[in-house]
Amino acid sequence: MRLLLTSLVAVCLSACATSSAPSAEQVRAEGGELIAPGIVLFPGRFEPGRQPDGNSIVIHGRDGLVVFDTGRHREHTQRLLDHARTSGLPVTAIINSHWHLDHSSGNRMLREAYPDAVVLGSRAVEGALTGFLADNHKQAQDLIDKGVIREPQLSDVRGDMAIVEERVSLIPNRMIDASTDQDLAGRRVKIGLSANAATEGDVWLFDPATRVLLAGDLVTLPVPLLDTACPSGWRDALATLDGIGFATLVPGHGEPMDRASFVQYRTAFNHLLTCAAGSAAANTCIDGWLADAGTRVPASQHEQARRLLDYYIGQVLRAPPERRDRYCPR
Ligand SMILES: [Zn+2]
Numbered sequence: 001m002r003l004l005l006t007s008l009v010a011v012c013l014s015a016c017a018t019s020s021a022p023s024a025e026q027v028r029a030e031g032g033e034l035i036a037p038g039i040v041l042f043p044g045r046f047e048p049g050r051q052p053d054g055n056s057i058v059i060h061g062r063d064g065l066v067v068f069d070t071g072r073h074r075e076h077t078q079r080l081l082d083h084a085r086t087s088g089l090p091v092t093a094i095i096n097s098h099w100h101l102d103h104s105s106g107n108r109m110l111r112e113a114y115p116d117a118v119v120l121g122s123r124a125v126e127g128a129l130t131g132f133l134a135d136n137h138k139q140a141q142d143l144i145d146k147g148v149i150r151e152p153q154l155s156d157v158r159g160d161m162a163i164v165e166e167r168v169s170l171i172p173n174r175m176i177d178a179s180t181d182q183d184l185a186g187r188r189v190k191i192g193l194s195a196n197a198a199t200e201g202d203v204w205l206f207d208p209a210t211r212v213l214l215a216g217d218l219v220t221l222p223v224p225l226l227d228t229a230c231p232s233g234w235r236d237a238l239a240t241l242d243g244i245g246f247a248t249l250v251p252g253h254g255e256p257m258d259r260a261s262f263v264q265y266r267t268a269f270n271h272l273l274t275c276a277a278g279s280a281a282a283n284t285c286i287d288g289w290l291a292d293a294g295t296r297v298p299a300s301q302h303e304q305a306r307r308l309l310d311y312y313i314g315q316v317l318r319a320p321p322e323r324r325d326r327y328c329p330r
Contacts, residue, residue: 021060022087030086031079032058035248035256036210042079044071044102046253048304051156054103054252056080057214059207061185064092068205068214069252070106072159077106081113091117093184095191097216097252098199099125099133099170100228101160108169118184121172122193122201129171132228133164176203194218194240196233196329198225198252206244213246219262221254222297222305223289224269226312230328231273238266254296261296268292272309276317285313 021038028034033041038060044053053076059066065084071077084091091114096104099121111117140157143149149157163170179192190206198217205214217225218237226234241249242262249257257265271292275285286309290297297305316324 022083026086027083030083032083035250036207036212039207039210039212040083041250041256042071042076042083043255044076044253045073050152051160052102052253054097054100054217055250055254056106057250058083059185059187059189060087060089061092061187064090064185066093066095066184066187066189067091067110068095069097069103069216070094070110072102072105072156074109074159077109080106081109084113089185090114093117094119095203095205096121096125096170096172097203097214097218098122098201099128100199100217101133101163103216103252104170105159105163108163108166111169118174119172120174120176120182120191120203122176122199122203124199124201125170125172127200128228129164129167137161137164176201192240192244194233194237196230196327197237198234199228200230200327202237204241206246211245211247213241213244213249215241215249215251217252219249219251219254219257219265221251221265221293222301223308223312224272225253225308226316228327229316230325231317232325233328235270235273238269242266257296264292264294265296268296273317276313282310282313282318286310 022034022040024034027040031042035041040058042056044055046052051072053071053073054069056071057068058080065087067080070080091110094107094110094117107119111119140161176191176193182189182191192204192206194202194204202216202218204216204218218241247259249262251257268289272285272289275288286306289309290302290305
C-alpha cells in the first residue's frame with residue numbers, strides 16, 4: 001500500500017505539474033502547435049510587405065501559464081488570450097526575449113487581461129525607448145506626413161507608434177540582469193541573459209523537464225535579423241546556446257529545430273560573418289548562407305532571404321566600424 005501511494009505521488013509529481021496540458025488536436029484548432037508536453041508554440045507570421053510577429057510560446061505550469069513573447073498584431077496576441085481562456089489557467093508570467101515590437105507589443109493586451117502577471121525582460125528596453133524606438137517613431141511620422149506609407153503597412157506603423165507612445169506596457173516589472181533559475185507558474189526553469197547579441201540584452205528560457213530551449217531572436221529564419229545587433233556578441237551567444245543540453249530549440253522566427261539543425265544554423269551564421277569580413281562579393285556570402293542553411297530556408301523564402309541579407313551585409317556587416325559595432329560594448 002505504501003509503495004502504491006509512493007508511486008501515485010511520483011506519477012502526480014510528473015503529470016500534475018502539467019495537469020492543464022492541452023492535447024495536440026485542441027492546440028491545432030487554436031492555430032498552435034504542441035511541441036512538448038505542456039508547451040505550445042503559436043507561430044509568428046513573417047510575410048513580405050508586412051511587419052512580422054515573432055513566435056510566441058505558452059508554457060503550462062501547475063498554477064498558471066507563462067507566455068514567452070507576445071507578438072505585434074492584435075490577431076496574434078488574441079490567439080494567446082483565447083488559449084489561456086480555454087485552458088482555464090491565468091497568465092502569471094510574461095517574458096519578453098527582447099524589446100523588438102514583434103515580440104513585445106502584445107504585452108499591452110496581456111497585461112490588461114492579467115494585471116497581476118509578472119513581466120520579465122532585460123533593461124535594454126529602457127535605452128531603446130529613448131534611442132532606437134524614439135528615432136523610429138520620428139522617422140515614421142515624417143514618412144506618414146509625406147504620404148509615403150500606404151496600407152496595409154500604414155496600420156502596422158501606426159500600431160507600433162501607439163505602443164511606443166504608451167511605453168509602460170513594454171517595461172518589465174522584474175528585470176533580468178543575469179542568468180538565473182526561476183519558479184514560474186510552479187515550473188522550475190532557467191532564464192538566461194546574453195548581452196550585446198541580437199540586442200543589448202537577449203533573454204532565453206530553458207525548460208529542463210522537456211529540454212526545450214526558447215531562443216528568441218538569437219536564432220531567426222530565414223536570416224539573422226541584424227538591425228540592432230552586435231554581430232560578434234551574437235556569435236558568442238550562439239556558442240553559449242550550443243552548450244545547453246536542449247533537444248528542441250524554438251527560434252524567434254521560423255520552425256522549431258533539433259540539435260543538428262541548430263548546429264547547421266550556427267555554422268551558417270559564423271560563415272556569414274567570416275565571408276562579410278572578407279573581400280568576396282555580397283552575392284557570394286548570400287549564396288554561402290543559403291547553401292549552409294540548406295532546407296532550413298526553403299526555396300519559397302530564398303528571394304526574401306536574399307533581399308534581407310543584401311541589406312544587412314551592406315548596412316551592418318560592411319558598414320564603417322562605428323556603425324557596425326554601435327550595439328557592441330564600448
Ligand atoms: Zn523578431
